[in-house]
Amino acid sequence: MTQSAQTSRLNNRGLIDRSQLLDFTFDGVPYTGYAGDTLASALLANGVRLVGRSFKYHRPRGILTAGSEEPNALVELRSGARREPNTRATVAELFGGLEAKSQNRFPSLSLDLLAINGLVSPFLSAGFYYKTFMWPAAFWEKLYEPMIRRAAGLGRAAPEQDPDSYDKATAYCDVLVVGSGPSGLMAALSAARAGARVILADESFAFGGRLLSDARTVDGKSGADWVASVIAELKSFPGVKLMSRTTVFGAYDTGTFGAVERVADHVAIPAAGVPRQRLWRIVAKHSVIAQGAGERPIVFGNNDRPGVMLASAVRTYINRFGVAPGGTAVVFSNNDEAASTIQDLVSAGVTVAGLVDTRTSLPPAIKSLARKHGIRVFEGAVVADALGGSRVTGARIIASYGAPQTVACDLIAVSGGFNPNLQVTTHQGSRPQWRDDLAAFVPGALPKGMAVSGSAKGTYGLASCLKEGAQVGAAAAAAGGFVATAAAIPTADDEPAEVSAFWHVDSSKHKAFVDQQNDVTAADVRLAEREGFQSVEHLKRYTTLGMATDQGKTSNINGLAMLAALTGKTIPATGVTAARPPYTPVALGALAGEHRDKHFKPTRLTPSHDWAKERGAVFIETGLWLRAQYFPKPGETDWLTTVCREVSTVRNSVGVCDVSTLGKIEIHGTDAGKFLDRVYINMMSTLGVGKARYGMMLREDGIAMDDGTAARFADDHYFITTTTANAIKVLQHLEFCRQWHWPDLDVQIVPVSDQWAQYSVAGPRARDLLAKIVDAPFDISNAAFPYMAVAELTVLGGIKARLYRLSFSGEMAYEIGVPARHGDLLMRTLMSKGEEFGVTPYGTEALGVMRIEKGHVAGPELNGTTTCADLGLGKMASTKKDFVGRILSQRPGLADPNRPRVVGFKPVDKSARLRGGAHFIAKDAEPVAKNDLGFMTSVAFSPSLGHWVGLGFLAGAESRMGEILRAVDPVRNSDILVEVVSPVFYDGEGARLRV
Amino acid sequence: MPRSDRYSIFSVFLEGLRGQTGWGPAWRKASPKPSYDVVIVGGGGHGLATAYYLAKRYGLTNVAVVEKGWIGSGNVGRNTTIVRSNYLLPGNIPFYETSMKLWEGLEQDLNYNAMVSQRGVLNLYHSDAQRDAYARRGNAMRLHGIDAELLDREAVRSMYPWLNYDSARFPIQGGLLQRRGGTVRHDAVAWGYARGADRLGVDIIENAEVTGFRLDNGKITGVETTRGFIGAKKVGLAVAGNSSRVAAMAGLTLPIESHVLQAFVSEGIKPLIDGVVTFGAGHFYVSQSDKGGLVFGGDIDGYNTYAQRGNLPVVEDVLEGGMALMPRIGRVRLLRSWGGIMDMSMDGSPIIDRTPTQGLYFNGGWCYGGFKATPASGLCFAHLIARDEPHEVARAYRLDRFRTGHMIDEKGMGNQPNLH
Amino acid sequence: MSELANDIKKASLEASERTGLTVTHVAARRGARASLDDVARAAFGVSLPSSPKAVEARGALIVWTGPDQWLIVQKDETGRDHYAELAKTFNGLASLVDVTDSRTIFRIAASRPSETLLRNMGIDFHENSFQPGDVAITHVSHLGVIVWRLPDGTAYDFACARTYSREFADWLRKASA
């Protein structure tokens, strides 16, 4: 059942589609509206005026505007997981089934108990909280702040994850036109006719801007009809992209614009596969900003009462939406647009009870218009106060002559003049300029490639806007190399637009709101000035003026003008706060696009992934890779059991691990050896063909960057590996060295990480297993293919492969590489042929256990602050050559022999568990910072030794070998004794490698 | 003197009854005197705090702060308001803990409510290695007597049940929590210190841009400003973001690059996030202001710049992190984004030291840790200027540490400022 | 592994994974660019492109992939080892690496990009901007890709790193819908 039947809807008026009746609810009450309505216009059509409560004083608020600058009519739209807080009813497009709720009220909109804040408001002046709530200190977090936090905020975030999807897109054009009012349309038309690629974007669901809102004619047609004809022509150009429901929210460097398209906000639920919104990065060679101008209110007493509305919004509701926003109106103005407002009100059957104009002498045209309609004119007068509570009941008018008078009305149409919507022009740092004749700021110097047109530039008057748009559009296309002439200017009149600056009625005893959303009053501005907050930025920050969701579109200039009056400075000397992106608020989800949940970052799969998945592997995220962590067998319920079994199998028989994640880089060229000598600390040019060598690279600042192996396949051909984590960094570094440091060297660098499936085959039976897959006549005997040998060969009957006799595990081991497409086959074959040896696949956990048992350093030790000496690799550095990092590694702080070094640790109580991150303290010392000797970096339970083992950095390591220390771990309540030992726990002589 | 100079619930009540007419300026609009004992260049948080502590702790009241625009116009008014002392390295921990303790007593000290709010800072971890790195950090804090707790996944879940636990690309494993960490109302810090310094006799001179330094025999004698020459026995620079530019006027080259860090605030919503949460698998950290806005940020844009604005790719990167961590905020809207220029030092840690010019002292290189450091930075800089020797908790912040190889590199990124 | 399910085939767009190819990375040796060009012209009848272009000659598609670097994409033929032949041809003038398995190559058979593909590409993919024979090395949705438009204008090839190819196929499915 509908509550009321759109009692304020005007017959035969507006651009709504009366054939589509739409049901919606507000605060649970059902209403109807039409397609083409906004939520605000539909509410007004149903006579609803009270829409929200204000931020601080919880005062009743209605609808002030008809656009995206709305400070008051904010609602929670939709419900459940789709709940959208702070949605401006003035731009929310009506759809069937729309649900909206008022916000920031308790228990209901009409009875808000927090309105009591209004009664104590004398004490809640601007910044009062900086002066109190200080005693006792502990009460701030416990009492005062929770109270403030609960009261603050507006709507509520959705209670669960956003169920809708978002998308990102990029578009290129020669000319981007932002705004489709008269000027924007003509700009787009001129550019399109010249053959330019044009994007025309408008935040509304309908193109036309003010042409839809004002009763004007262009070329003898109604505004809407003329718009339709232009849009039809624009559509006929293949190079034109028309984007409605698209807000260009930010201008960034080099012609890049951020825009958000509301793809499916006008339906209840987006269709399958359709995103709710789409983020556009628009790259424009030239842009035309034609976002129009926004009307500003005049500040007077109780100017926030529902029923006080911008005059331009009154016209929009009448003309575009066919709604009478009131029954009896008072028009309060300082400019000539009052005439249009009066005409529209009268034509809509609204009684105009008075025209109050701050100007002492009105233009004759306005006077005769008023006379014609029998409207009382108050010249040189102001509306000092709106009367009424939850809706306006009258206006108290004070003229320069006579006593104050009260005029009954339910609508006060207010206009204080216009502010060009220049925000986007300032995003790259240009400052606006003040124009006294317009009593407004206009765009200043513009970023390269940007032009402004129409009322966004301060050009008022329909004919002038059309003309300027045509010229600016043609100029933009011409600048892009197109032969362009301005489109013929359609016939239209310039409306009079004279304005006389007027900001604030100071003759009221009531609260007069400057920033309606943040409840900043004229008294707050006065107080801030009195306390010395006289910079416009101080005013903003102290009072919160302009910091609401409209970024002060309806309040900044008024506040600034009031401050200027108080300080005696001019407005331009007072300055203006900077507008920042976004132009209007943008859903956070849209800025993330599809990159959330599992798609936050891409997932990289190893060549044996499918096989490992079949095998029941548990996977772990390693950077962007998904790697097998361990391979539980049926019956194994504890990861440690599985990992110990994998390690033992490798140590006693053979295991296979996918190490394809290592970075792999081909280094070619006649100077390849020379080049590698300069990037590794050790010699690589002396490496024999068919051999591999462990290598370490430093950053230029002398700190260890990465380690890996270099294999030499020919005089001019090396193959190097990097750690999984540093693959990209090392490639970038090598390219830097090649291109910038030593451009004369003949070196070619080719990344091949993805080319090779690379598996470690490790354990005493590794050779036996490999013998089964290596094609004859390749000899893999220890004599023919010893430790650190490498070779190119074929396996499995002709598959090209590379074999490396390398060991990370400490066992006799190989790494075998095959082209990645054969990786799956190779793994399956190794598993089946290895059955007789009891082969096991092993994952990253077992890999880590064995490297710790062997004392190999890895990521936790290569932490970006350690030198190779710290890592126990100081002797590797060649003294016969220069290499990256050599010079700066000699600085005293890095060459200091007392720096902490890597050593091994084992628990004194063999059953005790070691913890990474524990700190070392001398056995009898207090666990305080001055006694801190170092910290544990890597730990593992060693199945080979039957107890935990660890690596860590220890100050004075050499003199502490064998010492018993405390390993304290207060964050995990652990404090145990450990013995300092060699970092190599297993096969210290390396005998097992070489068999 | 105005009727209500001391701030309290009583004065607020009294002024409420009297139409708020008895308040005077929070700080005088001072004009420069011919000379001072100390001139601090930079009316940001650090400069104002330095002046305050010079007067309050070191008895130097013939002090001026010169500011090129309005006080607090730099990073003290552009940051994401977080305070914490959860540092890793011994060169940093005592300093930031000194700062934390000063925050805890700030309001009573200044008689100004800067809304120091200790609602906890939680750094999430997403892997075993990250957990151990946080354990190392947490343990280092505990050894310094600072609170730190290592939480597991369930403990994190009980604090923030609606983060993404079930469909995350990098699942949350736990977090390092410092309960004493939190947020402070940033502008109020500048105003509070300004008011405090003013009441002790310090001249705060706004709209006076320094255009040069006057030297005599290698010793500083004063600063040239757009409001004329101001003589000074000692000059302290606290102009982070512009350090290189200002120091260049004194012939100094600094191990600092200027980079932009973007910050963001959403529309106000009812309480959602109590403390500060940082994502460990992406560039995103967030808290909620008392007004209800989600205040968040991510990584710096990564190129040298003096333009106080960034570009779109970083905006997207930050929000991708945000949505990955908290997919509930998808329909909350971004209200405003802005950029602050960071003094990125070559090891990610600050510099508080003498310069080769006698009487000229330098404070800068704060990277994006400057706000939380404000009180200790002011105290230590005041100590250095007054005593001509470093404060004991700021001894590591030497200008020459890069030359000697004694870097304080928390992140291990080396001399690459855009990676810190 | 075939990364692309048949379900992405659309009436207007035909997407498929290309198999049976040999892909060779060719990087000019220092100072050998001119001689390399001579040899290439002798072998293929065309010069190696110096800008992001792909040229087709004698069964090979030569794709610029950076300064002095190219991919040579050839269809496998029984009894021929393209890589070995190229290595012989360019011996001493260029470094060659068989990178056949480094990337997965997807093909969209279309004479112009769909609206969806156009907006999902980060570069200007408009048919007049990205013309037949054009090459771009770029990224889409955090995934690196080398894309070229066949010189005859009949199709677009997307070469993505093999280990990301499932992720890339997901993107392609969305981007070509």
Added chain:
Amino acid sequence: MRIHCPHCGERSLDEFSYLGDAVVRPDPASPNAQEAFYTYGYERSNVAGPMQELWYHAAGCHAWLVVTRDTRTHEILEVKSAHEVALARQKVAGTAQ
């Protein structure tokens, strides 16, 4: 911000990574190498105005670039291949000897 890669054409900022001041690695054999490397590594240009800097086309052709960019406005004044700049530098150095 968009950078015109001399090889690939104009691309968005997110394809590039930044190193900073385009300074030349000092001669490690020079007697004041310690000081020269300190200056090279730590006292880099931080000018407010046009600056020559090194960028890497990470998501593109992997070329290092020398970009002249105004740090006050982000306006890019010139982009060159770093490899070519380095070669020219060596040529000049060679001629000087």
